Amino acid sequence: xxxxxxxxxxxxxxxxxxxxxxxxxxxxxxxxxxxxxxxxxxxxxxxxxxxxxxxxxxxxxxxxxxxxxxxxxxxxxxxxxxxxxxxxxxxxxxxxxxxxxxxxxxxxxxxxxxxxxxxxxxxxxxxxxxxxxxxxxxxxxxxxxxxxxxxxxxxxxxxxxxxxxxxxxxxxxxxxxxxxxxxxxxxxxxxxxxxxxxxxxxxxxxxxxxxxxxxxxxxxxxxxxxxxxxxxxxxxxxxxxxxxxxxxxxxxxxxxxxxxxxxxxxxxxxxxxxxxxxxxxxxxxxxxxxxxxxxxxxxxxxxxxxxxxxxxxxxxxxxxxxxxxxxxxxxxxxxxxxxxxxxxxxxxxxxxxxxxxxxxxxxxxxxxxxxxxxxxxxxxxxxxxxxxxxxxxxxxxxxxxxxxxxxxxxxxxxxxxxxxxxxxxxxxxxxxxxxxxxxxxxxxxxxxxxxxxxxxxxxxxxxxxxxxxxxxxxxxxxxxxxxxxxxxxxxxxxxxxxxxxxxxxxxxxxxxxxxxxxxxxxxxxxxxxxxxxxxxxxxxx
Numbered sequence: 186x187x188x189x190x191x192x193x194x195x196x197x198x199x200x201x202x203x204x205x206x207x208x209x210x211x212x213x214x215x216x217x218x219x220x221x222x223x224x225x226x227x228x229x230x231x232x233x234x235x236x237x238x239x240x241x242x243x244x245x246x247x248x249x250x251x252x253x254x255x256x257x258x259x260x261x262x263x264x265x266x267x268x269x270x271x272x273x274x275x276x277x278x279x280x281x282x283x284x285x286x287x288x289x290x291x292x293x294x295x296x297x298x299x300x301x302x303x304x305x306x307x308x309x310x311x312x313x314x315x316x317x318x319x320x321x322x323x324x325x326x327x328x329x330x331x332x333x334x335x336x337x338x339x340x341x342x343x344x345x346x347x348x349x350x351x352x353x354x355x356x357x358x359x360x361x362x363x364x365x366x367x368x369x370x371x372x373x374x375x376x377x378x379x380x381x382x383x384x385x386x387x388x389x390x391x392x393x394x395x396x397x398x399x400x401x402x403x404x405x406x407x408x409x410x411x412x413x414x415x416x417x418x419x420x421x422x423x424x425x426x427x428x429x430x431x432x433x434x435x436x437x438x439x440x441x442x443x444x445x446x447x448x449x450x451x452x453x454x455x456x457x458x459x460x461x462x463x464x465x466x467x468x469x470x471x472x473x474x475x476x477x478x479x480x481x482x483x484x485x486x487x488x489x490x491x492x493x494x495x496x497x498x499x500x501x502x503x504x505x506x507x508x509x510x511x512x513x514x515x516x517x518x519x520x521x522x523x524x525x526x527x528x529x530x531x532x533x534x535x536x537x538x539x540x541x542x543x544x545x546x547x548x549x550x551x552x553x554x555x556x557x558x559x560x561x562x563x564x565x566x567x568x569x570x571x572x573x574x575x576x577x578x579x580x581x582x583x584x585x586x587x588x589x590x591x592x593x594x595x596x597x598x599x600x601x602x603x604x605x606x607x608x609x610x611x612x613x614x615x616x617x618x619x620x621x622x623x624x625x626x627x628x629x630x631x632x633x634x635x636x637x638x639x640x641x642x643x644x645x646x647x648x649x650x651x652x653x654x655x656x657x658x659x660x661x662x663x664x665x666x667x668x669x670x671x672x673x674x675x676x677x678x679x680x681x682x683x684x685x686x687x688x689x690x691x692x693x694x695x696x697x698x699x700x701x702x703x704x705x706x707x708x709x710x711x712x713x714x715x716x717x718x719x720x721x722x723x724x725x726x
Contacts, residue, residue, distance in 0.1 A: 195229060203230045227252050289475040293536050296482055308454060308496035310542045310577050313597060314584035316558035316655050324649055332649035333373065333417070336637075337391060339657055340419030341371045343439045343636060350421040350437060357393035359426050368431060369423045370396070374416050385411040389422070398422050398431045407435055412614050413631075418640040439636035441661050444680025448596060448663055450588050450713040456497035457481075458709040460602070460668025460686035463550065464533070465526035466506035467519045468691040473706040474533065477723045482538050488721060491710055497587055498541055501668040501686055502548025502602030504530055504562075510550050517693055523552045524566055531569035539575055546581045548602035548668060556646040557604070557639065558582060558655045582638055584660055588713050596713060599662035603628075603669035603685075605639035612641075622701060625685025626676030629665055633658065633678055664711070671703035675718050682718070684709050 188207050195202040344350050353369045362368070372389030380386050385400040385408065400411040414420065414436075424433035459477075463469050479485055483492050505526035506518060520526050534543060547559045552566040561578040564571055570578070579585060582601040589595030606628045610621040613631060621627050632638055638656040639645040647656065664682045671688035687707035706723040 201228045203228055228255075230255065286471050286475065289472065289479065290536070293475065293479050293482060293484065296484055298538070308540075308542060308588060310497065310544060311586040311589060311595065312577065312579055312583065313586045314660060316560070316580040316583070318560065319648075319650055319652065328649040328651050331651045332654060334392060335650075335652070336640075336654040336657065337371075337373055337419065339654065339659065340373075340439055340636065341391075343659075344371050344419065344421045344437060347421065347437055349423055349435065353421065355393040356389065356391045356396045359396060359431065360394060360428060362426055362428050365425055365427055367424070368426045369421065370398075370431065371419065371421045372396075373419050374414055377414060377416060385414075387411070387414070387420075387422075389420070396431060397429070398424070398433050398436075400433050400436065404434070407433065409615075410436055410438075413616075415609065415613060415635075415641045415644075417642050418635050418637060438634045440634050441636065441658075441679050441681065444661075447680055447716060448594070449716060450596070451590065451593055453494050453712060453714040454497070454588050455491050455495040456499060456587060456711050456713060457495055458499045458501065458666050458684050458686055458711070459689070460501035460666075461503040461548070461550075461671055461688035461690060462500070462530065463503060463506040463688065463690040464530045465508075465518055465520040465523075466690055466693070467517050468693050469506070469519065470689050470691060470705055473723050473725060474689045476725075477706070477708060478533060478536050480721075480723070481541060482536070488719075491712075491719070491721075495710065496541060498537070498543045499585075499598065499600065499666060500543065500545045501600050501666050502546050502581055503550040503668060503688075504545060504548070505551060506690075507550040507552060524568075527552070527562075527567040528569045531567075531573060534570070534576065535573055537575075541575060543573070543576045544579060544585055544600070545570070545576060546579050546583060546600045546602060548581065549604045555604075556648050558648065559602075582656065584662065596663045597660060598664045598666060599658065599660075601632075601638050601665070601667050603667035605645035606667070606669055608639075608641065608644035612644075622670055623672055624674060625667060625670045625672055626674045626683045628670075629667060629683040629685065630676065630678045633665065633681060633683075671701060671705065673704055673707035673709055673720050675709060675720070682711070682716075684711075 191207060192202055345353060350369050350371060353371050356370060356372060359368050359370060370389065370391070372391045374387055375390040375395060376388035378386055383402045387398045387400070389396055389398050400408055402408050419439055421437040422431060422433045423435045424431045462474065480488070480492055481495065481498070483489055505523065507526070508514070508518070508521060508523050515521060520529060537543065545562065547553045547562055549555055551559070551562060553559045553563060559581040561580055562570060570576060579600060582599065585598050585600065586595040587598060603625070606625070607622070609628055609631060610616050616627060616631065619627060636658045638658065639647065662681055664684065666684040666686065668686045668688070670685060671690070672685055673687035674685040676683040686709065688703050688705050690703065690705060692703055708721045708723060709718065710721060711718045
């Protein structure tokens with residue numbers, strides 16, 4: 186068949202064909218992908234042609250976005266999105282890729298069992314704080330009222346530890362004052378707006394009433410702090426009252442105090458932090474995840490001294506991709522049954538050497554309720570995980586204690602997946618300016634300052650527990666770890682190490698729409714003896 190005839194055959198099927206493809210085609214039948222129905226690529230490039238013939242089946246992606254990414258790629262402006270599309274196209278259809286994955290799994294399985302000699306004190310995981318559901322009952326308005334009363338009472342106790350707020354008055358008593366007196370008060374923010382003169386006006390609430398608190402725009406740092414406040418969070422204020430309004434001179438957040446002495450374990454032990462594995466997604470980076478497991482099992486020379494002393498693996502949610510999480514997700518799934526997704530996850534985790542303690546919390550993609558706190562993974566869906574002896578399942582959020590001994594209290598680790606973070610990245614002025622989805626440590630710092638993981642009603646789904654507000658950060662952690670944003674970043678705030686985890690998934694159409702730009706296959710590791718922290722890269726070089 187001549188070149189002209191090949192071009193004409195493609196045109197009959199409503200395709201434009203790139204010249205670099207023609208040398209590879211002897212017959213139009215070689216191009217097995219094309220169909221008369223459904224969405225199609227506009228231009229058949231050599232990349233599309235190659236993966237189409239490898240797959241031997243229709244491929245469902247957003248071809249319009251693919252074409253846009255190819256244009257950017259050809260202009261030299263951005264190649265990441267285009268390469269991600271090619272990864273999607275070739276997923277599970279390339280015999281070469283399957284062979285590589287199978288070889289990696291066999292190599293890991295055939296490694297001799299590694300026995301690491303331990304110190305006298307055995308590494309351990311203690312589940313310090315894990316949410317337990319109230320008895321199931323219909324939620325009423327009174328439950329929400331009690332929930333916020335509980336929050337107020339707990340936050341009042343935290344704030345009153347500050348010297349400036351120890352003599353705080355109830356709002357009812359302040360409203361009864363007639364003279365201009367200096368007052369201090371504690372309340373939850375019911376409303377916030379900027380006046381026509383540019384001042385910040387807050388309406389604070391406590392169990393006795395409501396009062397307006399004005400922060401003058403000339404107040405410098407106090408005004409900047411007020412601009413970043415969100416509804417339903419707790420603050421303290423000191424100022425002058427005229428019986429109707431408090432003119433604030435200072436405002437205070439619950440915040441965490443500066444840690445005077447940083448913990449260090451007596452013997453060397455490393456912990457690894459990961460999140461957002463997304464097993465079941467077409468974008469799951471299987472080869473890279475297996476490379477990580479191979480490293481854990483001392484199968485790689487690079488950083489082997491860390492792997493040999495690594496005792497803990499913390500996984501902060503979104504363990505599988507789930508089913509029906511967002512519109513059109515079925516097009517992005519390689520495994521469309523959530524039980525089989527967890528079975529596959531269990532296959533991977535069961536390869537990890539048995540002396541590494543694994544801790545798993547759920548995230549918004551996991552097969553648990555979306556409302557927080559999220560319970561541990563359900564045996565109904567994730568039964569295969571329950572057969573892994575060194576695996577600990579915890580709630581989201583939860584607190585665990587690592588490496589405690591007779592003479593060392595251990596490291597308290599707060600695990601929270603971070604589903605609420607998107608709201609604060611969009612609605613807190615200082616976070617919005619720095620595009621905080623790319624800087625998880627800044628959002629985590631903000632949560633520590635508020636002492637709450639999602640204070641604003643509607644920022645996340647929550648259960649109005651009548652016993653307590655389980656999203657309060659009442660126990661100050663040594664380490665605070667989160668996922669969700671797919672960005673590895675380490676920070677420190679008042680002695681608390683903050684760790685935002687990477688992911689094991691290449692960029693999806695949905696993430697592009699959300700404005701996310703993931704940085705996958707990075708693992709944060711921490712030495713509990715020296716507090717040294719490294720970010721290891723398991724991307725294919």
